[in-house]
Amino acid sequence: MRKIQLSxxxxxxxxxFIEACEDIPAGVLCALKDAAAAEQSALGREVLKQIIAxxxxxxxxxxxxxxxxxxxVVMLTIGSEVxxxxxxxxxxxxxxxxxxxxxxxxxxxxRHPLDRVNTGDNTPAVVHVKxxxxxxxxxxxxxxxxxSENMSAIKMLIPADGEEGVKxxxxxxxxxxxxxxxxxxIVGVGxxxxxxxxxxxxxxxxxxxxxxxxxxxxARRLESxxxxxxxxxxxxxxxxxxxxxxxxxxxxxxxxHIAALPVAVNLQCHAARHKSCTL
Numbered sequence: 001m002r003k004i005q006l007s008x009x010x011x012x013x014x015x016x017f018i019e020a021c022e023d024i025p026a027g028v029l030c031a032l033k034d035a036a037a038a039e040q041s042a043l044g045r046e047v048l049k050q051i052i053a054x055x056x057x058x059x060x061x062x063x064x065x066x067x068x069x070x071x072x073v074v075m076l077t078i079g080s081e082v083x084x085x086x087x088x089x090x091x092x093x094x095x096x097x098x099x100x101x102x103x104x105x106x107x108x109x110x111r112h113p114l115d116r117v118n119t120g121d122n123t124p125a126v127v128h129v130k131x132x133x134x135x136x137x138x139x140x141x142x143x144x145x146x147x148s149e150n151m152s153a154i155k156m157l158i159p160a161d162g163e164e165g166v167k168x169x170x171x172x173x174x175x176x177x178x179x180x181x182x183x184x185x186i187v188g189v190g191x192x193x194x195x196x197x198x199x200x201x202x203x204x205x206x207x208x209x210x211x212x213x214x215x216x217x218x219a220r221r222l223e224s225x226x227x228x229x230x231x232x233x234x235x236x237x238x239x240x241x242x243x244x245x246x247x248x249x250x251x252x253x254x255x256x257h258i259a260a261l262p263v264a265v266n267l268q269c270h271a272a273r274h275k276s277c278t279l
Contacts, residue, residue, distance in 0.1 A: 001083045002135040004279060006091035009084075009139070013095025016141045016275040017072060018103040021064045024055045027210040028186075028247070028272045035184055035237075035244040044242025048184075051237070051270055065271045069105040070143035072096040072125035075207060081135040089127055097121040108146065128200065140207050142274040148185070148267045151177035154199050157261040163218075166191060166263050167226060173265040174230050174246070179239015182269035185246045186210065187230065189222070190264040192254035202264035205250035207274050212250075219251040226251070237270075247272075 029052070036048035058065045074092050084091075100107055100122040107122045126144075153173045157165050170189055190202030214220040226249040236242025247270070256262060 001081055002079070002137075003083050003085070004137055006084055006086045006088065008279060009088065009091040010095040010098070012139055012277050012279060013074065013092050013141065014098040014102070016139065016277060017096060017099035017105070017143060020141055020273040020275040021069050021103065021105055021143055022062050023059045023275075024065055024271060024273065025210065028270075029055055031210055031247040032184070032270065035247060039237065039242050039244045041236055041240070041242035043240050044237045044244060047237040047240055047242075048244070055271070064103075064105060065273065066145065066269075067106055068108065068145040068147065069100070069122075070145045070273070071109060071149070072100075072122055073142045073144050073203070074125050074127045075140040075204070076127065076129045077136070077138040077140075078129060078131055079134040079136045080131055081133075082137050092125055092127055093123045096123050096125045105143075136278060138276060138278045140274065140276040142207065145182075145269055145271070148181035148269040151181040152202075152264070152266045154195070154202075154262070154264040156195065157263055159259070159261050161261055163222070165261070167222070167229070169263050170226055170249075170265050171229055171233065174267070175233050175235070177267060178235055181267040182238060182271070183235055183246065184237055184244045184270050185230075186268040186272050187226065187246050187249045188266040188268060189226070189249065189251045190254070190266070191219075191251065191262070192256040193262060194256065194260065195262060197254055198262035198264040199266070201252035201254055202266040205252045206266055206268045206272070207276075208250050210248050210272070214251055214253075216251075216253055219253050222251045223249045 188205030
């Protein structure tokens with residue numbers, strides 16, 4: 001068994017959240033620059049230029065890309081030969097607590113969805129755990145903003161709706177969102193599983209590299225088609241109109257019940273913040 005100190009987990013989570021809030025992934029910045037070059041709307045081009053300038057300045061000045069530093073989403077991939085002494089969830093939350101305090105990041109979490117009292121340190125994090133063979137341990141983090149998360153959606157289609165039903169739901173979701181999720185977007189789509197599984201794999205899709213494509217041929221074709229169709233909606237950068245409503249579509253699939261076709265759409269704003277580290 002490989003033993004990992006919880007103090008190293010806390011420190012890694014702290015560092016990753018601060019870095020994620022300040023430094024946009026290089027691939028996303030390149031995609032934004034490509035979008036600015038291709039955008040047909042003059043206003044859209046200007047909006048994209050301002051977004052790029054903001055992202056570059058945030059990295060240079062070590063400031064948050066956006067004032068909404070989000071809910072702390074943490075994906076833990078834990079090898080079956082890894083062990084911890086203590087509470088891994090508390091170690092993660094302590095890292096979040098330190099990041100949002102030391103990094104002067106906005107605390108956006110309330111202790112109860114109805115009384116709305118702020119927890120004061122952006123905890124608790126939303127933590128997902130996956131157990132895999134071996135002794136590897138990987139931490140992926142994402143500060144997920146409220147604007148994009150609010151416009152995400154899930155729908156329980158029936159098998160007869162088929163691929164066309166899936167595409168219609170994705171396009172309807174993006175069109176209805178308009179400028180609220182701060183496009184150009186990365187669109188995470190989860191197809192299959194059950195109610196909660198399709199939502200989870202849609203969220204996991206947002207952690208994928210922007211340059212990659214699905215290994216599944218059907219999902220890969222959908223990624224290309226949906227990206228093209230979304231950019232024909234005319235929503236444009238920040239909803240001001242244009243030809244670049246999304247930077248990429250990521251489709252994850254999972255087996256499902258013979259009577260079901262669950263679909264989830266998780267929208268990510270242009271500040272597609274995520275970082276990872278393997279300990």
